[in-house]
Amino acid sequence: xxxxFVIGLSLMLVLMLAACGQDKENKAGDSKKLKDVTIMLDxxxxxxxxxxxxxxxxxxxxKEGLNVKVQFPANxxxxxxxxxxxxxxxxxxxxxxxxMARANEDxxxxxxxxxxxxxxxRVVALKDSGIKRPKDLEGKVVGYSGTPLSExxxxxxxxxxxxxxxxxxxxxxxxxxxxxLISKKVDAVIGAYINHEVPLLHKKGYKTVDIDPSDYxxxxxxxxxxxxxxxxxxxxxxxxxxxxxxxxKGYEYTEKHPKESLQILLDNQxxxxxxxxxxxxxxxLNILLPKMKSEHGFGSQTxxxxxxxxxxxxxxxxxxxxxxxxxxxxxxxxxx
Amino acid sequence: MNKSVLSFQNVSFTxxxxxxxILKSLSLDVKEGEFVSIVGASGSGKSTLFRLITGLEQQSExxxxxxxxxxxKRLGKVGYMPQxxxxxxxxxxxxxxxxxxxxxxxxxxxxxxxxxxxxxxFGLKGYENRFPSDLSGGMKQRVxxxxxxxxxxxxxLLDEPFSALDAITRLSMQEWLIEQWQKRKHSILFITxxxxxxxFLSDRIFIFSDKPVSHLEEIQVPLSRPRTQKxxxxxxxxxxxxxxxxxxxxxxxx
Amino acid sequence: xxxYGASVVLVVILLAAWxxxxxxxxxxxxxxxxxxxxxxxxxxxxxxxxxxxxxxxSIVVIGLVISVVLGVLxxxxxxxxxxxxxxxxxxxxxxQMIPTIAIAPVFVLWFGYSIWSxxxxxxxITFFPITVSTFDGLRSTNKELxxxxxxxxxxxxxxxxxxNIPSALPHFYSxxxxxxxxxxxxxxxxxWLGAQAGLGYFSRRMMTQFDAAGVFAPIVILSxxxxxxxxxxxxxxxxxxxxxxxx
Numbered sequence: 136x137x138x139x140f141v142i143g144l145s146l147m148l149v150l151m152l153a154a155c156g157q158d159k160e161n162k163a164g165d166s167k168k169l170k171d172v173t174i175m176l177d178x179x180x181x182x183x184x185x186x187x188x189x190x191x192x193x194x195x196x197x198k199e200g201l202n203v204k205v206q207f208p209a210n211x212x213x214x215x216x217x218x219x220x221x222x223x224x225x226x227x228x229x230x231x232x233x234x235m236a237r238a239n240e241d242x243x244x245x246x247x248x249x250x251x252x253x254x255x256x257r258v259v260a261l262k263d264s265g266i267k268r269p270k271d272l273e274g275k276v277v278g279y280s281g282t283p284l285s286e287x288x289x290x291x292x293x294x295x296x297x298x299x300x301x302x303x304x305x306x307x308x309x310x311x312x313x314x315x316l317i318s319k320k321v322d323a324v325i326g327a328y329i330n331h332e333v334p335l336l337h338k339k340g341y342k343t344v345d346i347d348p349s350d351y352x353x354x355x356x357x358x359x360x361x362x363x364x365x366x367x368x369x370x371x372x373x374x375x376x377x378x379x380x381x382x383x384k385g386y387e388y389t390e391k392h393p394k395e396s397l398q399i400l401l402d403n404q405x406x407x408x409x410x411x412x413x414x415x416x417x418x419x420l421n422i423l424l425p426k427m428k429s430e431h432g433f434g435s436q437t438x439x440x441x442x443x444x445x446x447x448x449x450x451x452x453x454x455x456x457x458x459x460x461x462x463x464x465x466x467x468x469x470x471x
Numbered sequence: 472m473n474k475s476v477l478s479f480q481n482v483s484f485t486x487x488x489x490x491x492x493i494l495k496s497l498s499l500d501v502k503e504g505e506f507v508s509i510v511g512a513s514g515s516g517k518s519t520l521f522r523l524i525t526g527l528e529q530q531s532e533x534x535x536x537x538x539x540x541x542x543x544k545r546l547g548k549v550g551y552m553p554q555x556x557x558x559x560x561x562x563x564x565x566x567x568x569x570x571x572x573x574x575x576x577x578x579x580x581x582x583x584x585x586x587x588x589x590x591x592x593f594g595l596k597g598y599e600n601r602f603p604s605d606l607s608g609g610m611k612q613r614v615x616x617x618x619x620x621x622x623x624x625x626x627x628l629l630d631e632p633f634s635a636l637d638a639i640t641r642l643s644m645q646e647w648l649i650e651q652w653q654k655r656k657h658s659i660l661f662i663t664x665x666x667x668x669x670x671f672l673s674d675r676i677f678i679f680s681d682k683p684v685s686h687l688e689e690i691q692v693p694l695s696r697p698r699t700q701k702x703x704x705x706x707x708x709x710x711x712x713x714x715x716x717x718x719x720x721x722x723x724x725x
Numbered sequence: 726x727x728x729y730g731a732s733v734v735l736v737v738i739l740l741a742a743w744x745x746x747x748x749x750x751x752x753x754x755x756x757x758x759x760x761x762x763x764x765x766x767x768x769x770x771x772x773x774x775x776x777x778x779x780x781x782x783s784i785v786v787i788g789l790v791i792s793v794v795l796g797v798l799x800x801x802x803x804x805x806x807x808x809x810x811x812x813x814x815x816x817x818x819x820x821q822m823i824p825t826i827a828i829a830p831v832f833v834l835w836f837g838y839s840i841w842s843x844x845x846x847x848x849x850i851t852f853f854p855i856t857v858s859t860f861d862g863l864r865s866t867n868k869e870l871x872x873x874x875x876x877x878x879x880x881x882x883x884x885x886x887x888x889n890i891p892s893a894l895p896h897f898y899s900x901x902x903x904x905x906x907x908x909x910x911x912x913x914x915x916x917w918l919g920a921q922a923g924l925g926y927f928s929r930r931m932m933t934q935f936d937a938a939g940v941f942a943p944i945v946i947l948s949x950x951x952x953x954x955x956x957x958x959x960x961x962x963x964x965x966x967x968x969x970x971x972x
Contacts, residue, residue, distance in 0.1 A: 239934065241753070241754070526876065527875060547878020551873065551877075555869070557873050560968055575878065
């Protein structure tokens with residue numbers, strides 16, 4: 136009995152050492168060729184990520200000497216957390232949330248590129264509800280995903296429209312925005328995206344009214360940014376710049392060949408967690424592309440954008456102190 | 472002393488999943504105030520006899536007559552004292568003993584009173600509110616017997632009640648049992664493996680022979696009362712004892 | 726108090742290791758320090774104790790009461806009828822395989838955003854240990870005791886109330902001890918959808934804010950609640966089972 140145990144154990148140890156050795160070899164081998172970069176998406180793959188997959192498929196990352204691995208978040212906040220902790224090179228997140236994380240919790244991240252340059256978030260109501268503007272929400276029930284940001288956005292919108300936010304009832308529906316709207320458990324939702332939830336509703340045959348926060352007092356913001364940890368930036372800014380160059384090429388390809396790029400995306404979708412419908416994603420990409428374009432270069436950011444957001448966040452009480460805006464972003468997307 | 476309190480009339484019985492009949496047309500008779508011991512090898516049918524009398528089993532043929540009446544539903548008609556004390560561990564001694572009264576819808580207060588009156592006699596005074604786990608083996612058997620007495624029946628079936636006790640406790644319990652029996656004048660059927668015990672306690676001894684049992688051999692115990700343990704050394708008693716052991720051994724061998 | 730000494734020492738050691746470890750790692754937005762959590766607890770004490778705790782507590786208590794009633798009734802019914810047992814037992818086990826995260830939205834659809842969607846989630850998790858343990862307890866009835874009582878003229882009702890129930894009681898308490906801890910988890914999870922207050926709701930909200938200490942602070946209160954409930958059940962258990970001699 137004892138003899139077999141010892142033999143088995145030694146066998147295991149040998150195998151483990153061999154495996155470790157193998158790994159080291161591979162890593163050593165790779166470093167001569169490509170640098171590993173991980174990017175964690177904000178959610179499962181959808182149209183907004185086309186440019187990344189296009190850059191990968193077309194070899195743009197490889198040309199910059201990068202081996203890019205795309206990861207999906209298990210928790211919605213993982214992409215920011217893990218980027219800050221240096222566990223992934225880059226993460227995708229939302230500008231206001233990045234500002235709040237930095238200001239309130241000193242989360243050490245920097246935004247390196249603005250991908251979607253204006254809000255996708257809408258207050259959505261079914262057409263037959265009669266709701267046309269934020270003031271109409273008085274006395275109604277609005278579903279949201281439970282974030283303080285959504286609460287403040289809604290309050291600001293109602294107030295701007297001359298309404299009393301206290302007369303609006305907010306209910307946390309988690310991710311069930313569309314289903315709670317369809318089942319009439321809520322009169323409207325906030326947090327629905329004009330390029331996802333709305334097209335899905337239309338496809339099901341529902342007509343909607345979509346209200347843009349930036350039309351009602353909420354400063355425009357970057358709906359999707361790429362972030363990296365402060366430490367990662369300090370060590371590897373060259374790698375990140377290289378990534379962005381390739382990503383920019385990927386974006387340009389998507390702009391010129393949207394159909395092909397979309398197909399590459401569909402080939403990379405996570406069918407089990409977030410299956411995509413071609414027609415919805417086509418609509419989505421059409422909405423997104425103009426929002427991703429900048430005359431100053433793909434991903435370029437302005438200090439004004441960050442400052443106006445920080446000002447508004449402070450005014451609505453979402454952040455307690457105003458952080459140094461310069462430390463929040465690195466404008467690597469700006470073309471000279 | 473001549474009235475029959477329990478009789479079997481041509482009773483036959485087979486267990487539901489059994490292939491062999493246990494009892495076949497058996498007849499027996501127990502008179503009022505008698506103390507009858509039942510001896511026999513294990514598996515010879517003694518427990519079956521008790522199960523039939525208490526009503527846990529139904530005979531396939533014949534009549535079982537208790538106090539002159541033939542009953543089909545016999546549950547609750549006789550008192551039964553099992554081999555293990557089987558006291559309910561979550562009840563106090565008082566409540567355990569009162570159980571048969573409770574089951575006959577006697578009020579709790581009245582039941583407690585009846586039990587309390589008897590506790591001292593049974594050597595259990597002061598233990599009313601204790602639990603079975605606090606008591607010694609002998610004391611638990613006394614509670615069990617008290618419970619059996621309170622069943623209200625004049626016929627008591629005792630199934631090897633002292634076999635789990637040590638030898639010395641067993642002897643004192645035997646003497647105590649005879650005392651109680653003489654005071655209350657129950658008719659007692661007593662199963663035992665211990666031949667000495669049977670001889671000390673009983674008026675008659677029934678011997679269970681091989682299955683199926685159609686006839687029980689009876690021995691009259693050649694002793695008057697009161698008896699002492701020393702009386703068991705008399706020659707005629709020793710002869711009976713030899714005969715008994717002979718009978719039992721041969722049954723085991725066959 | 727001496728018997729808790731070892732536990733206290735262990736907890737202190739673990740907390741110290743946690744504090745040191747967290748400081749070394751230095752990602753307070755993911756891994757808070759115990760001191761950070763305590764500070765946050767103190768800062769938020771008003772809201773946590775007077776707004777969120779009562780919300781969760783009401784879900785827990787209602788959920789527990791329903792679970793106990795449902796669990797015991799189910800156990801009794803299954804014990805009474807072998808057909809019911811065969812029909813229901815597999816279903817009861819299957820019910821535990823459904824991930825709460827998946828089924829909670831369905832409950833919200835049925836019950837809306839009232840307290841009942843959260844209570845149902847709680848009951849779903851909590852009734853199981855009670856049902857299983859009570860059922861096993863009822864079945865553990867000593868056959869010889871039952872026969873003895875029959876010879877004393879006991880009716881079926883007598884057997885049930887005087888034998889089955891006391892026999893099942895220790896098992897019931899075992900199940901209840903597990904159930905109270907489950908009920909608190911259930912309430913916290915139920916609050917993830919359609920709630921406006923509650924310790925689970927608050928914890929999840931703090932997750933979106935990268936306030937790790939804020940995530941853990943309500944959890945500390947939930948744990949304390951769980952321990953309190955457990956102690957209460959043990960107290961009841963000791964009193965009703967005072968006849969038991971333990972080693």
